[in-house]
Amino acid sequence: MRGSLNERQRLAVEHGDGPLLVLSGAGTGKTRVLVHRIATLIEHGVAPWEILAVTFTNKAAQEMRERLRQLLGDRVSPMWIGTFHATCARLLRRWGEAIDVPRDFQILDTDDQLKVIGKLLKEDGSDEACSPRTLLTRFDRAKNRGEDPTTVHTGQYLDDIVARLYPKYAERLRKEHAVDFNDLLLHVLRLAEHPEVGPRLATQFRHVLVDEFQDTNRVQYRLVMHLAHATRNVTVVGDDDQSIYGWRGAEPRNMFDFERDFPDVTVIRLEQNYRSTSIILDAANAVIARNRERHAKSLWTERGGGDPLGWHEAGDERGEASFIAGEIRKMIDHEDVSPRDVAILYRTHAQSRALEDQLRRFGLHPEIVGGLGFYERKEVKDVVAYLRLLTNPASDISFERVVNTPSRGIGDVTVDKVRVVARERELPLVEAARIAVREGAGGLAGAARKKLAGFVDLLDGLTAVIAAGASVAELVIQVVERSRYREILEADKSEEARGRLGNLAELVTVAADYDDEVGGEGDVLGLLERLALTAPGDDTRDDQPRVRMTTVHAAKGLEFPVVFLAGMEDGLFPSLREREDQDQDAAMEEERRLAYVAMTRAKDRLILSAARTRRTWGEIRMQVVSRFLDDIPPACLPRPSRKPVHVGGGADWRRVTAPTSSTVSSPGRGRAGARPAHRGTSWDEHDQRSYDDDEPSFDLDGDRDRAKVREDRIGPGASVVHGQFGSGRVVDASGQGKDRKLVIDFPEIGQKTVLARFVTVA
DNA sequence: GTCGTCCCGGGTTCC
DNA sequence: CCGGGACGAC
Secondary structure, eight states, X not given: OOTTOOHHHHHHHHOOSSOEEEEEOTTSOHHHHHHHHHHHHHHTTOOGGGEEEEOSSHHHHHHHHHHHHHHHGGGGTTSEEEOHHHHHHHHHHHHGGGGTOOTTOEEOOHHHHHHHHHHHHHHHTOTTTOOHHHHHHHHHHHHHTTOOGGGOOOSSTHHHHHHHHHHHHHHHHHHTTEEOHHHHHHHHHHHHTSTTHHXXXXXXXXXXXXXXXXXXXXXXXXXXXHHHTTTOOEXXXXXXXXXXXXXXXXXXXXXXXXXXXXXXXXXEEEOEEOSSOHHHHHHHHHHHTTOSSSOOOOOEESOOOOOOOEEEEESSHHHHHHHHHHHHHHHHHXXXXXXXXXXXXXXXXXXXXXXXXXXXXXXXXXXXXXXXXGGGSHHHHHHHHHHHHHHOTTOHHHHHHXXXXXOOSOXXXXXXXXXXXXXXXXXXXXXXXXXXXXXXXXXXXXXXXXXXXXXXXXXXXXXXXXXXTOOHHHHHHHHHHHTTHHHHHHHOOSHHHHHHHHHHHHHHHHHHHHHHHHTTOOOHHHHHHHHHHSOTTTTOOOSSOOEEEEEHHHHTTOOEEEEEXXXXXXXXXXBOOOOTTSOHHHHHHHHHHHHHHHHTTEEEEEEEEEESEEEETTEEEEOOBOTHHHHSXXXXXXOOOSSOOOTTOXXXXXXXSOOGGGOOOOTTOTTOSOOOTTSSSOHHHHHHHHHOOOOOTTOOOHHHHHHHHHHHHOOTTOEEEETTTEEEEEEEEEOOGGGOEEEEEETTTEEEEEEGGGEEEO
């Protein structure tokens, strides 16, 4: 079973007891090592439930589970595999009461936190001085390091606001039985110091293994120390070149502190890359090599050659997306490429929109990982708030969210009266509402009282549904029905309302899946926890092969035969935002590591792209090609220089561009991938003609203008070639310019209507 | 008490 | 471009 491991991998896998540090480069099989190591431990008699494996994302946990299942079968299920957050949530549910964390605690998402902070700022009269976001950042920055936000002084004017409001924030959360993401870890740290629970935690896991250790923060480091210091059986795996979570408090120095804290640690370096072609690896290494703050390592590969990187500069983001979608279409149609083999990576979620649209236009199905996803949709959050309120009446945040959602005539005035009652009697809002309805407390009367009574009845009815033993899915359905959410959305005939209804249906499905998975043991709390800790898209099961689209951050740990890296523009990638609290050089180094991570996701082909103009917030901005491209050796990335290059002229880098031998020119591979760079026109310019839709008005490239005119001239009778359908004859035409449509008769396929700009005259 | 309109601001990245 | 909050009109 371990036959295919190399020497060093085998050493790591078969390492016995004691601390182990695996320093691993990209694509060196570190996840494999972890998986095999766990399997080996179990084969040597360690019980599955004595093993804790910490992954960085839920997705990674899922994958590890899956791979272990292949090796071990059902023994996997009692194992602790998950993120720090998910693990801590589990530990807290079990032991939290020892430190006064209630069993029904709920996890606040960033949105909830911002709302709470916003309210506190307003009450304090400081909402002009500081945004909720700023304050939250200050809280988090301290908490990431395990420090008390009120005692961190930066000499800024915010210090006293932080000192004043953080205790209020913490108190508010405590009252509501709520914890934020950081609390989840910090509470467990407190638990570790508890006289009874602490020792149990320290010996609960005979082996602790942590992936992506370079991205742990100080609190996580201390957690690992607590959980492992008694047994000393701790394996950590990381690569300082792939540290991309500095903004979240990650401290790559944890890897080196680890060596200090365990002087007898065994260190194993994995340096053979099995993933990428040497050209891709060379390119990525050239980019990362410019970082000063790094522990140099030498990654090598036995995979020779490979295609040079692809490059395309489009007029705008739509053109870029269209190029990418077109290339993928061609690969799937003409080569042995499946949609699952391809990933599109980008720096920010905002870029996903255009890409998604164009993929669909080319008949491709995107799977968007992360992003403004499902669980952040308003209607989903509304229904979730009902569930929270039902399981945790102390949740005032949830009460305020749903008391008038959907609108039932309960306005601010009424809610204010309830607030007064709540404050006077020191009760949660729901309880106060009950009393107001029953006794008319707070001066509540007439229609308002009646409407509020209706809301209380709704909650009571739903509580009865739970008491009757309904499944979680059934409860979700009842919430949607009884709140009249469905009715109201159905009455609304708009596209938007239909979408929202669809999302609620999806939520029911998620709940039903949860019910199935836990086999009727499920409680609402469990579903809520899963929703809070699972990024949207983490659990998409596939009905059809989809092209993955994701941020570079979310792509860490993954690999794909074909990778498109979009938006290679200065300001976007690298992002060039000023942060007063962060050193610019450090920020640039992190961007560089991010580029390194992105590029090393690719196994066989890597295609970079950029747009000359980009729309952000409705404003069109001119873009400059990313500075990272200058670091890539021209031999790896043939592209026209920024200045016009005369063909065959001078001692420019074209002389050393891709040797013809490395040009894989299998028939039918279209224009994708490699092209000898010594042609008269570079292939990317050529492509642009057929893909770019929206040329920026200032672009005076005559060639492309001519191409447009040509589109309009294509009429009935013309013989044309289409990228997907092949050659055919035009039978009808309508529209002009980029909207010009042609009806074409393809001999094999029949008649199709296609846009003129996707065909060329035969 | 709700609903429409206008204005403002949006932190990139994730658990 | 978008959504949320503030404000004014019913």
